[in-house]
Amino acid sequence: MQLAFVLVEPKVPENVGAAARALCTMGFGQLWLVNSDLHTRPEAHWLAHGSDHILDNARIFPDIEAVRNSAELLIGTSAKPRHGRSDWHTPGELAGVLANKGNAVATTALLFGREDRGLSNEELACCDLLTGIPMAVSYPSLNLAQSVMLYAWELSSARTASTDRSEVPGSDPARLGALRERLEHLLPATDTPADGKLYQWIFEKLPLLSNRDIGFVHTLCSNIARKIDKSS
Template sequence: MQLAFVLVEPKVPENVGAAARALKTMGFGQLWIVNSQVHREPAAGWVAHGSDDILAAVRAYDSLEAVRADADLLIGTSAKARHGKRELYTPKALQVLLGNKGDTVAQAALVFGREDRGLSNEELASCDLVTGIPLAVSYPSLNLGQAVMLYAYALSGLRLDAAAETAAVGQWTALRDRLQVLLPSLDVAPDSKLYQWALERLPLLADKDVRFLHTLCQNIEKKMR
């Protein structure tokens, strides 16, 4: 699995530089930026200090939807529960979840919102999981560079396989697509609580659980035919 850190519409170049430096010191290399060019400004390079290669390799996107197309697992960050997801996972819990994915996920993406207002409810709803950092007080909140540093530190123990794309990956995405077809055929409507609950719990599964559910789905599909 590979893990990308995604910044949505950052406005302060120093924050992007700080994020690049955080990734470099914690052993990560993928920085994706949505709808912003501030990483090209000199101030970003000044703060990056030794992690210019991270800035130079930034992958730019026009929208979060475009990021979704390149990521098997999309994880949104939020300071509070203001979205439709039932669970808000801590960085420590997220590290355990990602560590259990094995080779079922090729590319995961951790998404950070704008400095002034974070991610919108619609953007969070498009994510498979939502994570947040427990704070002793609500305000002042962490700035973007600090948040990236804390997550990079918390997730630094993950085993990232550079050759993951050549392995038997993508089983989690395939299972999600499979259930989106299978559940309605079992009279579980997409707007039902059961359908939504099933897809919301799906990202929590470990690799062996994903393989088991593929087998179960296959047996159900054969029985239906």
Template sequence: MRLVIVLVGPARPENVGAAARAMKTMGFSVLRVVDSEAHLQPAARYVAHGSSEIIENAQYYSDLTSALHDVDFTVATTARSRAKYHYYATPDELLPLLAEKSRWLTTAALVFGREDSGLTNEELALADVLTGVPMIADYPSLNLGQAVMVYCYQLSSLMIENQKDSASAHDGQLRALRARSIALLGYLGVVNDEKMSDWIQQRLGLLEQRDVAMLHRLLHDIEKKIAE
């Protein structure tokens, strides 16, 4: 599975360079930058030090939705309290989660937010799973480059596993399941039930491939019955 690193609105080129260096050290190579030109500044290449090809090949997007256009599964980092979210995973918990996803999905993204304000609620809503680094501190925050290094180190074993031949056969399954679920809620007239909609969308990202396939079968039967 290809794992893309996405930096949203980075303000300091040095942080982008540090992120690129962390990526290269741990075997990651695909960097996407959203709504920032920090990666184009000389300081980014200077700090990257031996990882300049990651900076040079970085892909720019104006918004996060565009940056995730070909991504099957999205993990977004946040420093906010995990108590609010039902679909939260620590870095330790991410490894088995993504290892399972790598057997049936082709591309995943790990999204990092702005240095000062992180990701917006709208951007967090684009993720399948949220994650954060547990820290013992009054102000729990990591430098962007440090955060990228923590996750790249934690997930580096995924980069050396063999790509599964069957992965492409399941591309789009999870996104399709989300769309079918929303459509069904609309048909039932409960799409505006925010608690229900949030719960469904939050839980879907934690499902394994077999569960996704079974839910597709269930929704198919429901849709067929409704159409009668």
């Protein structure tokens, strides 16, 4: 699994450079930026300290929708749970979720919001999972680069686990994304309305499935599709 750290409209070039250094220190190399060119600023390179190659190879996206098109799993950072969702995870819990994905996910994007206001509610609603760092104060806040360093340290174990697992011959490395598309087409055919609670629950739980469970649900979808074809 490739894990990309995504900075959404960062405000301070030094934070971008420090984030690149944190990624390099923990063995990551994918830095993506949304609507920003701060990685080109001298101040960013001043704090990169040997991580200039990460800044030089950073991918730039116009918006989060473009990031969504380049990643099977989109994870948003938030200081606290939003939208009444139950899929908010600490960094340590998130490491376990990603380690279980095996080769079912080719690319995961972890989004970090703006220094002054984080990610908007609309942006968080686009994410498959939410994550946050528990704080001991009533108004939680961490420097952007500090947050990136903490997640890079916690998720390095998930990266190692994914790298150590052997590929299954003939497996599709984007099976989670393919499963999401299948369900989007299949559920309406089973009279499951897209605005219903069951539909919402299915897509909230989908990103939590392990590599093995994703394969089982693929098989279930195939069986349901055959039943539908026979009855039509």
